[in-house]
Amino acid sequence: MWLDRIQRSNGKFLIVGISSDGMENIIELQDAYRYRLSCPQGRYLRASTSFGLWSRATARQYAAGYSMTKGVTEHHVIYSFSCNSMKILLPSWILQRDLFSPPNTMFKYLYTIYGLECLCYRKVSESGYSVELTPTHDKHHLLASTKHALDRITWFFSYPSANRAWKSVYDYARCGEIGLELPDAEITYSVHGNVLGDTLFADHFRVTTLRPIEGPMDWAASAQKEFRFDERSNHDVKPRYKTDKNLLRKDGTFVVSDQEWLEIESMMMRTGNRTSSQNRELLNGIIQKFALGLPWSGVSRLADGCSADKEYRILLRKKRWSDIKEVLLKRRSKSKSAEKMSVDSDFIKKTRFGGRLRDHDLPSRISGMWTMSTREWDVIRPIIRKSTRMRATSLARHRLIVDSIICKLAIGSTWADVARTHGIPRTTLLRAYETLKRDGQWAKIRAVLCDARIKGVPSWIRN
Structure with missing residues (x-):
């Protein structure tokens, strides 16, 4: 209703409102603000x-x-x-x-x-x-x-x-x-x-x-x-796009695994002209949108942005998205260890989970990824070159090896799984890790990662 003018009746102000069909309505002043x-x-x-x-x-x-x-x-x-x-x-x-x-x-x-x-x-x-x-x-x-x-x-x-x-x-x-x-x-x-x-x-x-x-x-x-004039200042603005970093795995990936898809496939909407693989691509697009905080138009070619948007609305309306999200969070949440013990130094902890070595205190980047950023690699690269047996390897392979070691220690997976994922022999990773530890270079690498990801700039680098 359009509030058009004010009129006075018996010494009292009243608002004259006009509806869309042109009809006038008299509104009390104390009610007009609604x-x-x-x-x-x-x-x-x-x-x-x-x-x-x-x-x-x-x-x-x-x-x-x-x-x-x-x-x-x-x-x-x-x-x-x-x-x-x-x-x-x-x-x-x-x-x-x-x-x-x-x-x-x-x-x-x-x-x-x-x-x-x-x-x-x-x-x-x-x-x-x-x-x-x-x-x-x-x-x-x-x-x-x-x-x-x-x-x-x-x-x-x-x-x-x-x-x-x-x-x-x-x-x-x-x-x-x-x-x-x-x-x-x-x-x-x-x-x-x-x-x-x-x-x-x-x-x-x-x-x-x-x-x-x-x-x-x-x-x-x-x-x-x-x-x-308001509790919310000009800077207290909600993020433009919803983000849920819990949908990211610990290695920074978001794509649905085969085990996850076995549980989720029956929850997706079924249409006559859509295959199972297309449904899976749509789900990957939805997860990518929320995990990385992207607009729907920014969803990668894993799924069409508009189609992923439409599918998400349908899943939300049918109350299926909450069940799908519960499965994803359950499988991607951090595993809690029952027993921790110190190994080699104060910063390395070993979890009794299949005897796997894991560093629980190693932080991820702000984006949720474990691999090194370009800035971190620029600092770590000269440290690697000082280590024996590492000088003969190319810098590109150095970076891949260090990224693999970081992912292994942060996630707690086996050396074999990391080797299979990153395409590097398991013995090469083990030998590189032992060499870096023995030469004292791994402690410096870890210090760079912790300081850069928590404090911003390592103190020993500033000095």
Whole structure:
């Protein structure tokens, strides 16, 4: 419903709302803040702006963005401003709903003459001044609000243009209009709305932080210079794409194994024109998307991105994805050892799991992979060259050998399994590991890996 204008009845302000068919509805002021134009498929933007850069637009232009043309008048002030290459149209009511938040408490003071003076007062003490709420029954709700209501009220009370903005809402309402005089301030904000071409028609607006670009009133010389209006700052943004690194194996791979597929195959959706191998490729695409935090368009050629997206939605709707994920996590979670014992030095621990040697304290890279990064290899390469019996081997084979040893110790698999996976003879890996240990070079290699992956830069390298 479009909130078109304000009318007064028996000394009380009422909102005139217009439905999509042009019918007028009278809405109580304290209920009007709940109404918003529905746009579930809209777009979110987050940026910074200054109120001084805003201009006016027409109400009919905004309402047309939601296919509302009947009965719309120009009694609702619309603001226009730019975000990158996007033009944003923002109604005054939506801006009021956020600036004067929480609206269910603040609006009854906002649309009253001398409402700000009824809501708070200036308290002067030896340490300076402070803005205090008057002892009304609304005081508890304002102090408990997550919208930093007291900070907002302090700004409205202490800064000239903010004070004028508060009082202008009542002046506009007396003329039957929805609007306010914009204050002198810079803000960070998030906005959501319907996008048509290069224009976003806002249906939700949130100010995160506000910084006045004017001086406070004389008595408020010590007023704060920046106000936080929401619990979530401009940096507390959720990741753009969902990521679940638990779907990665310890060696950084994600592809479904034969054993996993035997359990999962019956859970996948069956269609007449899709083979088992195609279903497996689709599942690999879904796992890749979440394990690596990719967009659906970034899923590799193991599966078509769009098809993997569609398959995931179906599995989610049929409540099968949770069962599939449970199988994957169960098989890929870290095995817990019942017994640990020290071997050779403080950093090597041996687990009684088939007699396999394992280093539980060896960290992985941030991406979840165990193999060396290019930067780590640049540091480790001269260490390898100092070891006897390793000088005759090529650098490319050196790196493959060290990566194989790291994966073996980190995962705890057998030397035979690592040799088969990396294509290096088992005896070559064993001989290389024993040589590096005997020459004292493996301790340095491990120190590089631990420092680079935990602290960032090894201390002994800096020295």
